Structures are given as structure tokens and as C-alpha cells.
Amino acid sequence: MATKHHYLNPFILSPDIPDEYFCDRKAETETLLRYVMNGNNILLISPRRMGKSGIIHHVFNRHEVKDKYYSFFIDIYETSSLEEFVQKLGQEIVGKLSKKGLNPLMAFLKSLTGLRGVFSLNPSTGMPSFSVGIGDITQPELTLNEIFSYLESADKPCIVAIDEFQKVADYEQNNVEAILRSKIQMMHNTTFIFSGSERSVLAQMFGSAARPFYQSVSTMSLGPIECAEYTRFAINLFDSYGKQLNEEAVESLYNLVQGYTYYLQRAMNESFSLLPSETVCDRSFIFERIDGILTSNTDTYKELLSSLTANQRALLTAIALEGKAMNITSVEFVKRHGLGAVSSVQTAARSLLKRQLITRDSEKQYYMDDKFLELWLIRPYGISLEIRLAQNKQ
């Protein structure tokens, strides 16, 4: 039965999803809420595109959090120094406070004594806007202290989510981890959610006794949404718009992209928008839409490949062809894919891991998180979506 919706397409591709279009994650949401409300700092790990940012926004939108906490969210993927980290955090707080009015914003800005920024008044709203350039942060540690003291003295408890936290380990200044840890340890009014997708780097940062953040968090892993949950969700959404979706079709899609949330949502979004009226959305319709997406991504993929060395390209393709690759430095693997020297495979693997084009699980299996790129890479080898689906089911 068709119900009223505000969205033209209910399969939302941005991380901040209204509750009615958010699929499952019930248990994970409760756990995350419980940790936050009990003041536990959290490490949230998942493969790329599985839904880390999504669940953090979902928790922030819950009334228990909305009414009682100030919540902040920064993604530090693009940062490479403490200055940039401080800039991101400062800007996020300014952005949130601007919505609350002039006084809270001014109070915050006054507390930042070490900062020179640029003030301007927005003529239409009368609100000040404040922009901080990297050059304005001359004493990043002092400013970080001041920001943290501000959070500590806020009239409500605060939650700070730092996405792609593993980036901190790459900063040139190598004591940033220690600086952050020593300050965060002292905070009582503020809970932190650290999240990221580089499992091995994060496991080192939080699990190795020599590192500052050693055993300082409760860890949560986010896996794929269960197939039955996603299937029910997708069918219901189609139904509520008066459209029909075949159950087997969603299950096949799920197997094809191995439950990775983004690729499910992207394929369903496209299928939903292109489905002719009075037709049922079935497997071949969805697979044709994916083929279309892969074709339209071709330029982007080609550009990405051209930024790799020949060895890296060859290894990436070999891993894509195998789906899950074991013993990639064995003579047998190297021979089967014509990869040349074992040492060059090792070097290529390191670079691909660093660029997050491949991941390695605890059983030393290598695979790609970008399921569409994987499908695109194997297409010229005659492996169609149907064939890959059959392989995945084995």
C-alpha cells in the first residue's frame, strides 16, 4: 500500500539517514548508546562502506542523545597534522554553535585565546561566521586544550566522534597520539567515538601495549546487515511507494556484493528510480542497472588504475578475479596470475593496503572492499555479474 513520503527515492546514499529509511542496526545502536551513555570511549571498526558514519549519525539522532548531549562529528581523512585536526574540530563546534545563537558561539570563541581567525557577519542572518585558516592556528596544542576545556565545562555532556581516526598515526609530528591520549584521559564530560576502516592500523593503535591508546576503549565491529533484514527492508520500501520487488532479486544482489551496505543501497536506489511502472523489479533488472553503473564509472576507474604501477594493477586484478585470495606471495599464485617476482608482489600489496584498495583479514585472506570496482575489473575477463554470483554462492 502506498504511503506518503518526503523523499522521491527512499534508498538514501548519504550517511545521515532519517529513521524510516534506516535499515536495522538495532543491536549495534543499543550497544553504542549504552557505551556512550555510560561514558565509555568507543572504537568502531568496519570495512569501508559498511555503515560506520551512518550508525554514528543514527545514534546522534536518537532522542536520548539529541536532548541530553551536545554531539560533534569530524572526519579527519583529509588531515595530515595536529593543526588540521584542531581546525576541523574547531570548525565543527563553531558550525553546531552557530545554530544555537550568538551567545554560545561568542562564549566558545572567547575561550580560544591562542587563535587568530577571521570574523564576518552574514548580512542575511545577522549571524557571525568564523573561519580559521591553518595559518591562524599557531599553537595547536594550546588551542586543543582550550577546545577540550570548553567541552568539559559545557552545560550538557558532549560526544565527539572522530571518523577515520587511523589517520592520526600518519601525521608527521609523531607524538600526536600521545598528546590526544593524555588529554582525553582527563576528560569527564566528554565521550569519544573513534572510528575507522583500517583494521590492522587501529588494532595496533589500541591493542599494542607500547601505544598511548592501549586498552583505553570498548571496541565494536560492524559487519554486514543480515540478508533477511535487508531484504525485508527493501521490499517494504518498494511496497510503500506502490512498487514491487522480488525477494530472490534482493538475495542475489546481497550475495553479489557480499552484503556491503553502500553497494546494496546504490543498486537499489538506481533500480528504484528506473523501474518502469507496472513491472516487478527482478534480478535481471537489478543486474542490468549495476552493469550500467559500472559502465558510467569507467572513466573514474581508469583514472584510478592509471595512478597505480603495473605491478599494483596486476595484483589488484588478480585479487579481484579470485574474490578472496590466499597466499598471494606463493609461487603458485604468482604463476597463475603472471605476476613476476615475489618481492614485487609484496611491495605492491603494501601499497594497495595503504591506499585501502585491498584489505587483509585475520586469516591473511586478501580481498577488495570496493565491490563495484571489483566487478568492473573482472568484466573484461568474461566474468559477468551472473557468473560472479554463482562463484560467490559456491
Ligand SMILES: Nc1ncnc2c1ncn2[C@@H]1O[C@H](COP(=O)(O)OP(=O)(O)OP(=O)(O)O)[C@@H](O)[C@H]1O
Ligand atoms: N543502516 C543503514 N540503512 C540504510 N543505508 C545505510 C545504512 N548504513 C549505511 N547506509 C548507507 O550505506 C552507505 C555507506 O555508509 P557509511 O557512509 O555510513 O559507511 P562507512 O563505513 O562510514 O564508509 P567509509 O568507510 O567509506 O567512510 C551510505 O550510502 C549510507 O547511506
Ligand SMILES: [Mg+2]
Ligand atoms: Mg565513513
